[in-house]
Amino acid sequence: MTKAFPSQAQYVVIGGGIVGCSTAYHLARDHKADVVVLERDRLTSGSTWHAAGLVGQLRSSAAITQLLRYSVELYSGLDAETGLATGWKASGGLRLARRPERMIEFKRQATTAHSFGLEMHLLSPDEIKRMWPPMETSDLAGGSFMPSDGQANPSDITQSLAKGARMHGAQIREQTVVTGFVVKDGRVTGVETDQGTILCDKVVCCCGMWSKEVAGLAGVSVPLQAVQHQYIVTEPIDGVTPDLATVRDPDCLTYFKEEVGGLVLGGYEQNPKAWLPGRIPDGFSFQLLDDDWDHFEQHMARALERVPALENAGVKSMTNGPESFTPDGTFMIGEAPEVAGFFVGAGFNAFGIAAGGGAGRALAEWVVHGEQPADLWSVDIRRFSGLHRDDDWVRERTLEAYGKHYAMGFPHEEYVSGRPRLTSPLYDRMAEAGASFGSKLGWERPNWFAAQGESPQDEPSFGRANWFDAVGREHEACRERVALFDQSSFAKFEISGSDAAQALDWICANDVSKPPGRLTYTQMLNSRGGIECDLTVARLDDDRFYLVTGTGFRTHDSAWIRQNANSGADVVLDDVTEQWGTLSLFGPKARDTLGAVTDDDISHKGFPFATWRDIAIAGHKVRALRVTYVGELGWELHMPIGAMADVYDALRAAGDPHGLAHAGYRAIESLRLEKGYRAWGADITPSDTPFEAGLGWAVKLKTNIDFLGRDATRETASRPLGKQLACFTVDDPEIMLNGRETIFRNGGIVGYITSAGWGYTVGRNIGYGYVRNEEGVDDAFLSSGDYELEVACERVPCTIHLEALYDPDMSRIKC
Numbered sequence: 181m182t183k184a185f186p187s188q189a190q191y192v193v194i195g196g197g198i199v200g201c202s203t204a205y206h207l208a209r210d211h212k213a214d215v216v217v218l219e220r221d222r223l224t225s226g227s228t229w230h231a232a233g234l235v236g237q238l239r240s241s242a243a244i245t246q247l248l249r250y251s252v253e254l255y256s257g258l259d260a261e262t263g264l265a266t267g268w269k270a271s272g273g274l275r276l277a278r279r280p281e282r283m284i285e286f287k288r289q290a291t292t293a294h295s296f297g298l299e300m301h302l303l304s305p306d307e308i309k310r311m312w313p314p315m316e317t318s319d320l321a322g323g324s325f326m327p328s329d330g331q332a333n334p335s336d337i338t339q340s341l342a343k344g345a346r347m348h349g350a351q352i353r354e355q356t357v358v359t360g361f362v363v364k365d366g367r368v369t370g371v372e373t374d375q376g377t378i379l380c381d382k383v384v385c386c387c388g389m390w391s392k393e394v395a396g397l398a399g400v401s402v403p404l405q406a407v408q409h410q411y412i413v414t415e416p417i418d419g420v421t422p423d424l425a426t427v428r429d430p431d432c433l434t435y436f437k438e439e440v441g442g443l444v445l446g447g448y449e450q451n452p453k454a455w456l457p458g459r460i461p462d463g464f465s466f467q468l469l470d471d472d473w474d475h476f477e478q479h480m481a482r483a484l485e486r487v488p489a490l491e492n493a494g495v496k497s498m499t500n501g502p503e504s505f506t507p508d509g510t511f512m513i514g515e516a517p518e519v520a521g522f523f524v525g526a527g528f529n530a531f532g533i534a535a536g537g538g539a540g541r542a543l544a545e546w547v548v549h550g551e552q553p554a555d556l557w558s559v560d561i562r563r564f565s566g567l568h569r570d571d572d573w574v575r576e577r578t579l580e581a582y583g584k585h586y587a588m589g590f591p592h593e594e595y596v597s598g599r600p601r602l603t604s605p606l607y608d609r610m611a612e613a614g615a616s617f618g619s620k621l622g623w624e625r626p627n628w629f630a631a632q633g634e635s636p637q638d639e640p641s642f643g644r645a646n647w648f649d650a651v652g653r654e655h656e657a658c659r660e661r662v663a664l665f666d667q668s669s670f671a672k673f674e675i676s677g678s679d680a681a682q683a684l685d686w687i688c689a690n691d692v693s694k695p696p697g698r699l700t701y702t703q704m705l706n707s708r709g710g711i712e713c714d715l716t717v718a719r720l721d722d723d724r725f726y727l728v729t730g731t732g733f734r735t736h737d738s739a740w741i742r743q744n745a746n747s748g749a750d751v752v753l754d755d756v757t758e759q760w761g762t763l764s765l766f767g768p769k770a771r772d773t774l775g776a777v778t779d780d781d782i783s784h785k786g787f788p789f790a791t792w793r794d795i796a797i798a799g800h801k802v803r804a805l806r807v808t809y810v811g812e813l814g815w816e817l818h819m820p821i822g823a824m825a826d827v828y829d830a831l832r833a834a835g836d837p838h839g840l841a842h843a844g845y846r847a848i849e850s851l852r853l854e855k856g857y858r859a860w861g862a863d864i865t866p867s868d869t870p871f872e873a874g875l876g877w878a879v880k881l882k883t884n885i886d887f888l889g890r891d892a893t894r895e896t897a898s899r900p901l902g903k904q905l906a907c908f909t910v911d912d913p914e915i916m917l918n919g920r921e922t923i924f925r926n927g928g929i930v931g932y933i934t935s936a937g938w939g940y941t942v943g944r945n946i947g948y949g950y951v952r953n954e955e956g957v958d959d960a961f962l963s964s965g966d967y968e969l970e971v972a973c974e975r976v977p978c979t980i981h982l983e984a985l986y987d988p989d990m991s992r993i994k995c
């Protein structure tokens with residue numbers, strides 16, 4: 181007998197592809213939740229049924245790698261639980277390098293794998309030949325091999341997950357189309373379908389390429405674009421046996437795996453084709469797009485060179501399937517910033533089978549606890565902004581990201597499409613001064629400045645890139661004279677209302693309830709004590725505050741504040757990012773420069789550190805914040821956007837006699853590394869607590885003000901720390917640290933580098949990373965070890981430092 185259509189459920193998951201079924205499985209299995217899955221047609225009828233089924237694990241984020249690793253663990257044991265086979269085969273994953281730089285990339289990737297606890301080996305062309313005999317290897321520089329990668333049957337895994345979900349109590353309703361949502365006071369409370377309405381606490385939208393349209397019914401933005409992705413399946417080929425590893429050949433833009441003695445062969449072309457600018461046609465289920473042999477020809481030609489026996493193999497079938505891709509090449513999960521209780525798991529960029537298991541588990545935990553379970557920033561839906569509601573922009577950037585799927589992963593690569601988008605009023609002046617721009621959440625920002633005769637074009641490299649000397653000049657100007665940075669892209673919020681102070685008391689770990697005129701650097705913590713936000717709070721008035729945070733964290737931080745400030749209270753959050761511009765003036769000559777353009781008192785006594793004042797410059801009222809992220813005397817000058825040109829011109833003229841230089845974001849990075857300032861998303865994340873990060877001094881545990889994360893933080897502070905952030909330097913200037921290098925203490929792995937770069941003043945490579953030890957880490961433990969870093973598979977000696985390398989107050993360099 182068919183069960184009656186449910187009128188109520190705790191959680192409703194929409195979409196019966198691998199991601200929806202995995203999320204439902206984990207909600208039911210791990211959380212014993214009352215969950216209903218709604219599928220428009222039949223399970224797997226979207227993108228899942230036609231996936232090729234390769235499962236790779238390594239990503240540049242530890243948490244995402246962990247998530248993919250969990251997928252492998254799940255898939256290898258799922259059939260034993262559900263009785264339904266998944267086709268899982270741990271065939272291993274082989275990557276081929278044709279270009280020498282690719283081999284450098286693989287060496288760095290292998291080190292990243294070691295940092296994250298995965299086995300990965302480098303192989304010579306001969307070893308590859310022995311492992312994969314039908315392959316032509318004479319043009320190869322080498323390759324890498326990850327034994328635990330594998331492949332599976334996408335439909336079978338999904339059916340197995342669905343069965344597991346049912347076994348743990350979930351209901352799955354096929355042939356049920358979601359047509360709308362019930363949203364009350366900004367929170368979703370129900371799902372409307374063609375079978376009736378289900379009232380629920382939370383919704384998880386896992387609708388693949390339909391997610392944009394389905395989430396849009398609730399006012400939620402899901403920036404993705406369906407792109408055509410093709411592969412062929414061949415007849416059996418001599419020498420292709422079931423034990424062969426899956427292969428990725430990035431320099432040839434192709435991938436392949438064995439299937440019934442033949443090959444499944446696909447690729448990521450640099451000229452991809454979007455599918456449909458508009459709505460997906462009704463009834464698009466278990467369907468493919470027309471074969472596009474002309475477009476596929478490029479992959480075929482390169483694959484024939486790699487596996488010559490392909491020449492004689494017939495093609496059994498071609499699959500041209502639409503799949504959702506995103507503007508930065510990775511998926512999105514988490515609670516939508518627009519509607520409380522509305523979660524999304526979508527945009528899987530052709531690795532939804534690999535990610536499905538782990539993403540479903542992470543999403544289930546996030547749904548149940550209302551907080552991300554680990555540092556999932558790189559896949560957090562809150563990394564997008566209003567810009568991503570522009571479909572044309574999303575399409576253009578997504579196609580660029582698709583075309584770069586197999587591009588070399590150089591550090592500091594910038595996208596080129598859809599630019600410029602948001603510019604500061606000083607954009608032309610900065611360009612004239614030689615700016616090489618980067619883009620962040622739509623904003624054009626100077627990364628560095630080319631001198632006369634130099635080209636401002638980036639030429640990325642795994643070694644010293646072409647901007648190395650230019651950034652050094654800016655760094656030096658900031659340390660020795662004065663530098664001017666256009667930081668107008670900072671995300672800026674005003675929080676006001678009679679309950680504003682109380683709300684900030686609750687969500688800020690530091691004490692921000694200081695008198696108007698004071699500034700506070702603070703973190704906002706989750707209930708585990710992990711760092712969710714890292715920002716500056718200026719108290720403007722008793723009931724008004726100004727918050728400044730990183731450009732990329734605009735949606736994330738405002739959503740966190742809205743979510744955690746008491747919803748019934750009188751608290752209003754206004755995003756004023758585009759209304760305020762910021763010029764930062766830093767360096768020993770910053771006071772002389774600023775003093776020449778204002779009559780206000782900017783002496784140390786009259787305008788001490790961690791305060792703000794309104795001062796007059798060039799006839800404009802400027803909100804000057806005495807704060808620094810570079811370790812020098814200086815001010816962030818915030819002003820109405822229309823004042824920027826006048827203030828800039830005045831500062832420039834006043835700074836000239838002091839040797840004022842323009843400087844960009846790459847100089848900020850090297851300056852902050854020397855001074856030991858932490859970067860959110862790298863050194864400090866929701867998985868790290870302030871005491872572990874060396875920021876315990878910024879937590880108000882000594883006050884009796886209650887705050888979110890207080891209990892967990894007190895608990896962390898009361899017992900030995902399991903990990904602690906430390907600074908490392910490498911003396912050899914030829915070795916470049918880029919992040920994710922493995923940290924060895926007394927010969928054993930204890931962590932990895934979270935952020936790194938060259939310190940121009942100290943003349944060394946600098947890296948930060950957590951040192952872990954189950955029995956506890958303290959300064960004595962840190963100082964007593966012998967340390968090495970694994971960089972691109974080579975162990976190099978390094979020195980640990982427990983204090984900032986550079987401290988201008990003491991006018992000395994500690995290194």
Ligand SMILES: Cc1cc2nc3c(=O)[nH]c(=O)nc-3n(C[C@H](O)[C@H](O)[C@H](O)COP(=O)(O)OP(=O)(O)OC[C@H]3O[C@@H](n4cnc5c(N)ncnc54)[C@H](O)[C@@H]3O)c2cc1C
Nearest residue numbers: 195197199220226227228231232233234358388532533534
């Ligand atoms: C040619 C090709 C090859 C690929 N190869 C691989 C690979 O080798 N490895 C890998 O990891 N990934 C691969 N992928 C990617 C993989 O297929 C996807 O990432 C994955 O299937 C996405 O799963 P999903 O659950 O997010 O979406 P889908 O499988 O599309 O599921 C979404 C579901 O939502 C349902 N839905 C939509 N609207 C509604 C509504 N209004 N009401 C109710 N239900 C609705 C749909 O019917 C659909 O079943 C490949 C993709 C393609 C196109």
